[in-house]
Amino acid sequence: MTARRAAAPVADDSSHNAARQAILEAARAEFAAKGLAGARVNEIAARAGVNKQLLYYYFGNKEDLYRTALEAVYAEIRSLERDLHLGDMEPTAAMAALIGFSFDYLARHPDFIGLLNHENAHGAAHVRDSAAIRDTNSPLIELIAQTLARGMAAGVFRAGIDAVELYVSVAGMSYFFFSNRLTLSSIFGRDLCEGGAVESYRAHVVSFAMAGLRP
Numbered sequence: 270m271t272a273r274r275a276a277a278p279v280a281d282d283s284s285h286n287a288a289r290q291a292i293l294e295a296a297r298a299e300f301a302a303k304g305l306a307g308a309r310v311n312e313i314a315a316r317a318g319v320n321k322q323l324l325y326y327y328f329g330n331k332e333d334l335y336r337t338a339l340e341a342v343y344a345e346i347r348s349l350e351r352d353l354h355l356g357d358m359e360p361t362a363a364m365a366a367l368i369g370f371s372f373d374y375l376a377r378h379p380d381f382i383g384l385l386n387h388e389n390a391h392g393a394a395h396v397r398d399s400a401a402i403r404d405t406n407s408p409l410i411e412l413i414a415q416t417l418a419r420g421m422a423a424g425v426f427r428a429g430i431d432a433v434e435l436y437v438s439v440a441g442m443s444y445f446f447f448s449n450r451l452t453l454s455s456i457f458g459r460d461l462c463e464g465g466a467v468e469s470y471r472a473h474v475v476s477f478a479m480a481g482l483r484p
Contacts, residue, residue: 350412355416361426
């Protein structure tokens with residue numbers, strides 16, 4: 270690593286940050302499409318428009334880059350969730366906003382589904398070993414628990430809802446739709462990829478989940 274850093278070109282911080290971000294975005298797309306085993310460093314560097322040696326300089330090796338890309342995706346999701354300011358909303362509005370956000374994120378980022386599929390297929394080893402990913406998820410669960418407690422105290426949510434189970438249920442409804450809508454479209458003879466179908470299912474997910482929270 271010392272030798273790589275010594276050989277790295279001199280650049281200002283903005284250039285370094287831009288190059289690093291370009292590599293991460295290219296890696297995210299490549300790993301989502303091909304997984305860790307199938308992804309190629311040359312392809313990632315070409316997507317990012319950088320020299321392959323710069324990739325090694327920033328991230329060490331392909332597996333380290335894969336782990337960093339996963340961590341960056343989870344950090345991005347949690348950052349966007351924080352930007353919702355759920356703690357400033359009344360409980361029902363906060364929960365509806367979070368459910369809608371979870372759906373919208375997958376709609377806008379199908380590559381995240383690819384990353385999860387590949388990571389689960391290999392035993393979730395990198396997610397399991399990443400303290401950074403665990404640390405980003407804990408505040409979300411705590412926020413959900415606090416929102417549930419506020420809703421229960423206000424009488425708008427029923428008692429006994431577990432924050433983790435709620436999150437898994439909400440995420441599962443959205444994830445299954447986006448990861449399987451091509452086969453579901455064929456099975457049911459309904460185009461679930463067109464905009465109207467996506468919006469209809471989004472409304473269903475939000476109303477279905479919110480109904481399950483009511484007393």
